[in-house]
């Protein structure tokens with residue numbers, strides 16, 4: 001039945017305080033006092049700060065923060081804060097890192113900290129000649145762009161290059177100008193967007209066309225983070241395990257249906273660190289998936305091979321537009337604490353560590369999939385969630401979860417039956 005007495009048309013909602021908004025939402029949704037109190041309990045994020053970070057705030061949504069151990073990145077040991085709601089994700093990184101720790105852990109590199117802003121011009125009569133006109137004004141463009149952000153310049157960033165593409169589109173040729181900008185320790189969206197908007201009228205004048213979009217590209221393929229590790233055979237359980245992992249990679253490389261899941265596993269690790277450090281998960285995810293599809297067929301972000309002496313070699317390469325400045329990274333106190341745990345002093349180091357986490361995550365998932373299957377490890381940890389869903393509280397959670405794992409069937413109906421037995425047993429005792 002549709003409830004026609006409630007209206008979502010609430011003019012001026014944004015001008016109210018978080019408490020007033022929560023009152024309106026509680027009335028609308030029929031929340032009881034306990035549910036409302038839970039929403040307004042913002043944990044380690046001050047409500048007034050939350051209200052400045054995003055709009056129409058009524059509370060905050062807390063996600064567990066776990067620490068992945070055993071990670072050694074470029075010779076330095078590092079603890080990894082990971083914000084995720086999914087069980088076994090943190091354990092998987094610890095597990096993978098443990099198995100390559102003695103062999104040196106992860107080595108990483110980065111292609112640079114360059115972002116791309118796009119300016120779309122349409123109705124250009126002579127797009128190919130206009131392209132050359134823009135390219136000929138490189139120094140003028142550099143001066144306009146660098147004039148937008150003296151602070152970025154003072155940190156060694158700024159305009160690096162201009163590229164122009166003539167695109168064949170459904171509405172005819174489009175002239176797309178790319179500004180290549182070094183954004184240093186910022187993710188850089190605001191810096192490059194400002195440059196694109198400032199330059200746009202000039203593009204219009206030089207080309208005789210009409211400019212529409214002026215925005216960064218999330219396909220940050222001039223900001224690629226790379227990581228590599230070797231897993232010795234004696235650490236991973238022998239040749240059959242190695243070959244199973246390589247075969248799993250070949251499956252992902254050949255089949256987009258599998259690659260989507262393979263890359264989802266990688267992003268389990270990547271997004272968790274991106275979120276923990278207050279960075280933009282959607283920007284990194286969009287970049288990763290676009291990069292995975294760059295050849296025309298969606299494929300794997302990682303590669304697994306056998307080294308000359310028979311060990312398992314894994315590598316990853318993906319765009320990593322993360323920063324230490326800007327967005328929520330500076331404003332969110334938990335993000336600041338996470339950056340301190342990571343001990344990173346540059347966006348580049350952060351990006352490289354995240355790439356290593358993505359590779360570690362993928363190794364563990366593939367190893368589990370190629371051997372015992374994912375359910376054994378993942379469901380064993382997920383059993384606690386199922387126990388809670390069945391209504392277990394306190395000590396009951398571990399007891400119900402243990403019973404589910406012992407039976408080898410992690411299901412809510414069974415959890416409910418186990419809980420009933422447990423409570424019946426306790427009542428009878």
Ligand SMILES: CC(C)(COP(=O)([O-])OP(=O)([O-])OC[C@H]1O[C@@H](n2cnc3c(N)ncnc32)[C@H](O)[C@@H]1OP(=O)([O-])[O-])[C@@H](O)C(=O)NCCC(=O)NCCSC(=O)C[C@@](C)(O)CC(=O)[O-]
Pocket residue numbers: 070086087088089090091092093094095096098261262263264265266268361364365366368369374376377378381
């Ligand atoms: C779950 C494990 C780690 C168990 O693995 P295990 O071999 O049974 O664990 P273990 O008890 O022998 O411990 C080995 C190490 O793992 C870590 N470890 C072990 N348990 C914990 C724990 N509770 N909390 C934290 N760390 C843990 C820890 O580092 C430990 O070393 P130790 O500390 O003892 O020296 C393993 O089965 C695994 O790595 N599984 C993969 C899990 C995974 O990928 N989860 C992601 C969710 S599934 C998904 O979304 C993605 C997927 C799978 O679809 C992607 C794809 O298809 O490619």
Ligand SMILES: NC(=O)C1=CN([C@@H]2O[C@H](COP(=O)(O)OP(=O)(O)OC[C@H]3O[C@@H](n4cnc5c(N)ncnc54)[C@H](OP(=O)(O)O)[C@@H]3O)[C@@H](O)[C@H]2O)C=CC1
Pocket residue numbers: 149150151152155157183184185186187188189190191192216218280283323325326327328
């Ligand atoms: N498609 C997308 O992905 C989009 C994402 N966003 C959002 O943009 C936000 C990130 O924007 P971002 O531009 O990084 O953040 P900010 O604009 O908040 O911060 C970047 C600015 O900080 C200043 N700065 C200070 N120190 C440094 C340093 N060491 N290195 C570099 N810059 C420094 C620079 O100059 P100055 O102080 O002069 O600005 C720089 O422009 C995220 O919240 C993201 O979600 C926004 C639009 C689109």
